[in-house]
Amino acid sequence: MRPVRFLAPLLAPAAMLALAACAPAPIYKPSTDAVAAVPFEVARSPERFANGSVIWGGRVVAVNNLADHSEIEVLAYPLDKSQRPKVSDSGNGRFIAVIKGFVEPMAYPDGALITVSGKLDGSRAGRVGAADYVFPLVQVDQAHAWTAEEMRSGHSNVHFGVGLGVGIR
Template sequence: MSVTARSLRHLSAPLLALALAACAPPPIYPNVPNAIVAVPSQVAQSPERYSGNAVIWGGRIVGVQNYADHSEVELLAYPLDSSQRPRVADNGGGRFIVVMPGYVEALSYPPGALMTVSGKLNGSRAGKVGEADYVFPLVIAAQSHVWTPAEMAQGRSNISFGVGVGVGIR
């Protein structure tokens, strides 16, 4: 193999990685210096320790409750990728409740949709998941974003490798 061919081969992998990373959208919220890295299940164990700290969390919407002066969105937490999109292929990190001022339209926050929120922790509330007792950390939302399928796919490679058999029907 020539020196030029060897040099190109060594450069191709880092260039491909850089090109794929360049396609990923930037984070939607600026990182907050005092934001905690704990997951909701950790915060639920000692909510008083984390109260008042900033978080950027995300997950899958479980449901919405509207009250006279605020609304609450329950989420099943997932870790976030570099663009702050929930990574649903990973294990969930517990549940939490996002408290939003005023009324939110439940159709804008449909069950199963993915959401990212930036806000501050404000204690917890005891509740239930099915018949099981559960402690929900409460996040007072500063900003929230419900992800569209197109946004979730943005920056992801459409290239896949594998061996298999395809069947076509005519």
Template sequence: MFHRSASYLIRGLLPAGLLTLAACAPAPIYKPSASTVSATPTMVAQSPDRYASADVIWGGRIVDVHNFADHSEIEILGYPLDSSQRPKADNGGGWGRFIAVMPGYVESFDYPSGGLVTLAGRVTGNRPGSVGEAGYVFPTVSVAQSHVWTAAEMQSGKSNVSFGIGVGVVH
């Protein structure tokens, strides 16, 4: 009899606990539009006509900022986004580089090299360039909105609780 009631208790508490943990994650910062595509920068570079004028929500690590007379360009190494649209830069290699085009002057202090950023914008084409000595095709995105993530925001909503079976050592 105890076994059955414990089973019901566990079955009831486990889903509630998981929902509570999921509720702690911050909501996405940008709402996808009807024309938002889930293509990666590499996919756009390989099939530019297919994604012409598509809306994207991309993120990644800032590589460099270049300011011009009437706009700025930020080179970004793209990464997949989590459910809160934060770049998952610690999950192996990126999924391609792209150029974020922003109107006016962008202060490189506000978009520091190595910083993580998420943006919403529209694909405007591709541009040949290079990464080191290698030729590269960069998709370009006209940025409508952007957000540079702080360290605290990157940790926000991430649980320190893990579930598993076995023995572990925490340092």
């Protein structure tokens, strides 16, 4: 029994490190001119953030294919350390991801979670329902649609804490 008591304080930190190592790495590397502002902040003064790089993500609202490019309207959410949208948080506004060429709408269905990396390229006035809205435009370099499995990976069902709580996922 004595060796077990001696090992217990050493095993707890090791277990915590092992759980932390399970989280996937970020998919995009932030650039040196990365904009820390979220879409609704950029929409207020897009000229202030012109040509800045962003890594934003959220939920697909709509895909619109045009003659030479496609536009994906996204309801933005904060990103976790792996750059996955955290849909349990409040939204950060909306933006339009502009992608050269044709985008298959089935690859980005309504409600899909995506993360994009690209450059801010102004804004466009539009509407959300009956309300006027200003959408920041992101010229996309890379886009990733998250699968359900990717969204679950790296999330441990083991939680440490003191007290009583209820968790719903």
